[in-house]
Amino acid sequence: MELKDFLWSLITIYVCARVMGELAARIGQSPVLGELLAGVLVGSSVLGWVEPTETLKLLGEIGVMLLLFEVGLEADLHSFLKVGWSAAAVATIGVVTPFVLGYGLAIALHMTAIQAIFVGATLTATSVAISARVLSDLGKLKTAEGNIILGAAVLDDILGLVTLSTIVGLAASGTVSWLEVGRTAGLAILFLGAAILVGIQYTHLFAALVNRMHTRGRLVVAAVTLALLLGYVADTLHIAPLVGAFAAGLLLARTEHQSHIEERIKPVNDVFVPIFFVLIGAAVDLSLLNPFKPQNWPVLLLASSLTVVAIMGKLAAGFGVIDKQVSRWAVGIGMLPRGEVGLIFAGVGLSHGIIAGGEYGAILLVVVLTTFVSPLLLKLAFKS
């Protein structure tokens, strides 16, 4: 990729994301909705201005990691652990219900058992990135609802990882290796637990290290490096890197430097994060939505019934909340967006030959619809 093309892509992303984000804010919506729509516009299915090159994708990945780092940095581990049981219940219901409903629907539509399992599994995903960003846009990140949604979304990521690796193993060998499944799940839970529980003992070392440095940028570079490092470790354990970055944020939230890091990481994120959301939007293939093409009808039918099931399953998850003061609807709606996690699931299914182009298109539509509907509804849920 030439520097010139790269500069032009970045300029296009920044200008379009900003314009659409501002427009979304004017009509009272979350700016992230505008950024996603900007992505649809500049993507290959409409204008074709931005090609998702390797470099842009890597920058987007860094962006979403730093976004979750910032979210962790603003979170309070105590109020987070306080809603731990609610979050666990929400995550569990939010995985079991969509899976069962999706599986049943797929079987009723005469899919094979392995396809039905895969379709069910895809519906279990929650995009922690989109949930976090919408909550942040609405200023609801630090509410009980916000803590439960984020906690459940992070747990969901781990459950999703276990589910995905189970299914891929099932598709490859025809049998399930429970040893492998247990190992994957155990490693992931061990990582999160160790990162937070052990990390808390050593956060003072981070502060001491930074205090001994003299040169410019010591705080932001040290913080970013820790976020990338825990993201790297997570990736090595096959957990989403953003879970590691989130853990890094939670740890640094407890240091004396918290507010200074927050102040410095925000402009960095303003530069990185739009790239991620625009690329997510650009991955949407609008032509699948055209109802005037008869060949789209089966896909649209499958997509709409899956979407209904996907939304019902996650709304049910909201009722896992224990505290009666908390809005169950808001929690359920916050768990709706499948976002990038759904896209990854669908891509894995296609590349492993579990599903074909039609089912892939339908799952993509479910991802798009749940992702776009959540910011709209969440705003209403918090208002009432």
Added chain:
Amino acid sequence: MELKDFLWSLITIYVCARVMGELAARIGQSPVLGELLAGVLVGSSVLGWVEPTETLKLLGEIGVMLLLFEVGLEADLHSFLKVGWSAAAVATIGVVTPFVLGYGLAIALHMTAIQAIFVGATLTATSVAISARVLSDLGKLKTAEGNIILGAAVLDDILGLVTLSTIVGLAASGTVSWLEVGRTAGLAILFLGAAILVGIQYTHLFAALVNRMHTRGRLVVAAVTLALLLGYVADTLHIAPLVGAFAAGLLLARTEHQSHIEERIKPVNDVFVPIFFVLIGAAVDLSLLNPFKPQNWPVLLLASSLTVVAIMGKLAAGFGVIDKQVSRWAVGIGMLPRGEVGLIFAGVGLSHGIIAGGEYGAILLVVVLTTFVSPLLLKLAFKS
């Protein structure tokens, strides 16, 4: 490139650049020297930890553009134009003297005419990025010396562009197209003039636009976008993109938002800029410096005589300064580093078949020596 490898490269770059930068600061040197040395260490000629992939190179390019944007943002256009004649004289002497000396030396060493012209031209380069960073590290960016060095380095970039395109044309066709040379030079000067003179009339539009935005990150994204945009236009005119970004900084320095932009761009640069300097260091091939290998002797001999000539030529440039209050030595030393501009020149010469591996190695050594000696000497020059 896998995300995991990319994360690991970034972590390595940040940790090594920070450690070496801190060490450099401890022994009273400019941190950029440490970052360059960190690059040599992690590069392929020592540890081989960081491979300069396309993505890293593009990020480094963005880093150096944003560095020059920040320098422009901190500069004062008036005190900049006040030393305009001195800067022009320094730039002219700093191009003519190294060229004549380098050409003469090459002819004396029995090179062909075209090779001698190319060797002379390579010695004319000045790395505005390294000069600016060293001045910033020393806190001398806003002195008269700093303004003259920066102004001359920017003009040098334009003169260098003209020289390079002339030589490449000469090598390709055997004749010089003065029309083409004039067109290149004219476009470059027109761009800088237009960007600054016309831009000044419209900076209030930037302020008005940002003031109308409501969503987070409006200031830093608008500023970065303008820097990338002017960099893109510069690139289109075959000028170094960092000259365009520098012009963007000069323009925004005159808006009401200057201090807020500065505050927000700094953490962004802390994340991007080390990538550039580490990659410059990583491009150094240390094996050429080994005096125990007899096959290195001709290269080392050529390199050392070229280095003497390169340093003499730029020190002479310091005497172009008109104001008697200004340290001529500091200005001359500030013009020494060939940095990335020298590397680009050498690469073009090699790829066009003008020079062979031996001359290429010697020019690389000149680039390395002038780049590493300048921060060391500049500190002394400002002390006296």
